[in-house]
Amino acid sequence: xxxxxxxxxxxxxxxxxxxxxxxxxxxxxxxxxxxxxxxxxxxxxxxxxxxxxxxxxxxxxxxxxxxxxxxxxxxxxxxxxxxxxxxxxxxxxxxxxxxxxxxxxxxxxxxxxxxxxxxxxxxxxxxxxxxxxxxxxxxxxxxxxxxxxxxxxxxxxxxxxxxxxxxxxxxxxxxxxxxxxxxxxxxxxxxxxxxxxxxxxxxxxx
Numbered sequence: 001x002x003x004x005x006x007x008x009x010x011x012x013x014x015x016x017x018x019x020x021x022x023x024x025x026x027x028x029x030x031x032x033x034x035x036x037x038x039x040x041x042x043x044x045x046x047x048x049x050x051x052x053x054x055x056x057x058x059x060x061x062x063x064x065x066x067x068x069x070x071x072x073x074x075x076x077x078x079x080x081x082x083x084x085x086x087x088x089x090x091x092x093x094x095x096x097x098x099x100x101x102x103x104x105x106x107x108x109x110x111x112x113x114x115x116x117x118x119x120x121x122x123x124x125x126x127x128x129x130x131x132x133x134x135x136x137x138x139x140x141x142x143x144x145x146x147x148x149x150x151x152x153x154x155x156x157x158x159x160x161x162x163x164x165x166x167x168x169x170x171x172x173x174x175x176x177x178x179x180x181x182x183x184x185x186x187x188x189x190x191x192x193x194x195x196x197x198x199x200x201x202x203x204x205x206x
Contacts, residue, residue, distance in 0.1 A: 007031075012038040012050065037061055 006019040009031035018027050037057040042048065048056070 009035075011035045012042070012053065034061060 004019045004021055005024050005027060006017055007024050007027045008015055008017050009028060010016075011031055011034050016031070018031065020027055034057060037060050038053050041053050041056050041060065045053075045056075
């Protein structure tokens with residue numbers, strides 16, 4: 001078992017031997033505190049007896065003690081609240097960090113998606129450009145075919161007109177041919193009649 005510390009101290013002009021488990025420095029600090037309190041009260045109340053000063057000092061020291069206890073309790077409560085607040089802020093920080101990491105991941109994913117869309121856009125732009133070139137060529141070919149078709153329609157129209165004109169000429173020629181045939185037939189009949197008459201004249205002359 002350890003020996004207790006014995007310290008000789010002076011309180012309000014008198015020496016006392018104090019023994020305790022605390023270190024010598026601590027015991028002397030407590031004695032100095034009590035001595036200071038008694039001297040402060042003695043200055044304020046110079047006619048007060050030593051025993052009264054001791055009691056008043058004990059009351060003041062007790063008051064200081066309980067104030068310190070209350071303040072310590074208040075500090076404990078504040079410390080508990082600060083600990084809760086710190087845990088809450090740590091939780092908020094963890095959530096914010098998690099949200100930031102998620103945002104960073106989403107931003108990275110969005111950038112990759114944007115780059116992919118940009119590549120697709122560029123590919124479609126090239127494809128549209130190629131299709132536009134083909135469409136332009138087809139449009140020119142279509143315009144050429146339309147011009148050819150118009151020319152053919154004009155030729156067909158001219159040929160149709162010529163056909164109609166030729167048809168009327170053929171009809172006219174056919175009519176003239178019929179007239180000629182009719183005249184030829186009439187001439188043949190007249191020739192036959194003339195030959196008959198000639199034959200009669202010959203017989204009559206014989």
